[in-house]
Amino acid sequence: MRGLTCAALISAVFSLAACNGGAGGGSLAGNPTPTPVVSVTPTPLPPVAANLVLLADSTQLPAIGTVKLTALTTSNKNVALSGQTVTFSASSGLISNVSSNGVSGADGQVTASLSAGVDGTPRTIRVTVTSGTAQATVDITVIGNQARSVKIGAGNKILVPSDTQYSDPHNVLVTDAAGNPVQNATVTLVITPMNFYQGRLAYDATAKFWIYSGAITLVKPSVCTLGGLGNPVSVSPPVVVTDASGFAKFDVNYAKSFAYWVDVELTATTTLIGGSVASDKSQFNLKASSDELADEKNTPANAISPFYPPVCP
Numbered sequence: 024m025r026g027l028t029c030a031a032l033i034s035a036v037f038s039l040a041a042c043n044g045g046a047g048g049g050s051l052a053g054n055p056t057p058t059p060v061v062s063v064t065p066t067p068l069p070p071v072a073a074n075l076v077l078l079a080d081s082t083q084l085p086a087i088g089t090v091k092l093t094a095l096t097t098s099n100k101n102v103a104l105s106g107q108t109v110t111f112s113a114s115s116g117l118i119s120n121v122s123s124n125g126v127s128g129a130d131g132q133v134t135a136s137l138s139a140g141v142d143g144t145p146r147t148i149r150v151t152v153t154s155g156t157a158q159a160t161v162d163i164t165v166i167g168n169q170a171r172s173v174k175i176g177a178g179n180k181i182l183v184p185s186d187t188q189y190s191d192p193h194n195v196l197v198t199d200a201a202g203n204p205v206q207n208a209t210v211t212l213v214i215t216p217m218n219f220y221q222g223r224l225a226y227d228a229t230a231k232f233w234i235y236s237g238a239i240t241l242v243k244p245s246v247c248t249l250g251g252l253g254n255p256v257s258v259s260p261p262v263v264v265t266d267a268s269g270f271a272k273f274d275v276n277y278a279k280s281f282a283y284w285v286d287v288e289l290t291a292t293t294t295l296i297g298g299s300v301a302s303d304k305s306q307f308n309l310k311a312s313s314d315e316l317a318d319e320k321n322t323p324a325n326a327i328s329p330f331y332p333p334v335c336p
Contacts (some may be wrong), residue, residue: 092135189275189309191276215290288304
């Protein structure tokens with residue numbers, strides 16, 4: 024080894040490397056480990072709505088009320104699509120109650136509500152729904168601020184809440200110009216006496232009923248001035264709010280002794296969005312229970328008028 028020159032040693036090393044790199048030879052470090060091949064399956068993107076339909080349960084919107092909106096997302100094969108993001112917008116009014124945060128369910132639907140908001144004036148509201156590139160619209164007409172109506176209604180039965188009291192059930196109905204019920208309308212009720220009567224009742228064996236007997240004298244309320252003009256009748260509650268059907272219920276209450284002997288006037292007034300006012304009046308005589316007036320053995324509480332001078336309510 025001592026006889027080899029540096030140059031000869033280098034040459035021998037390169038020759039050995041070349042020999043190991045040839046066919047059938049192995050590397051000085053051994054055979055390399057093969058790299059494994061990993062197969063990746065891409066996650067398919069959800070289908071995008073090809074069709075979008077917007078439906079409204081009514082094309083007329085009362086100033087106080089709502090219209091239900093339904094957006095339906097489908098594929099190009101008209102299959103309902105879930106997981107679609109749907110956005111509602113309106114040219115005016117208020118969109119609320121959007122279902123599932125605006126994402127369609129298995130039925131492909133997203134629902135919402137439209138109200139007129141604080142502006143009850145007649146107008147057309149255009150509602151638009153968007154899902155991806157699909158879009159649909161519908162026009163809704165606000166009708167609630169046109170002429171309105173409030174009507175007083177009554178039944179044919181008298182309630183007897185106590186031994187001394189009658190209660191006559193009534194209701195009011197508030198509608199808009201198209202006859203649609205107006206919800207959440209506040210109605211104020213006022214009842215005043217018109218006429219008082221003097222007289223008596225007697226039991227009629229033929230009619231089997233307590234009926235007027237003898238002369239009946241009209242006494243105007245202005246005649247009864249002792250202690251000021253009294254009111255023997257009240258309304259409960261004096262202020263009512265209509266429900267989704269446009270109705271609100273209340274009772275006319277009075278003592279049994281005043282039945283038959285008082286005429287009253289009932290006034291119902293409502294003020295709606297926009298400042299319009301609607302009212303109705305009903306005039307009637309205070310009723311008595313037919314069951315009690317059919318009882319011959321028990322003299323009814325109203326057998327004698329309470330308005331003989333100087334008795335006033």
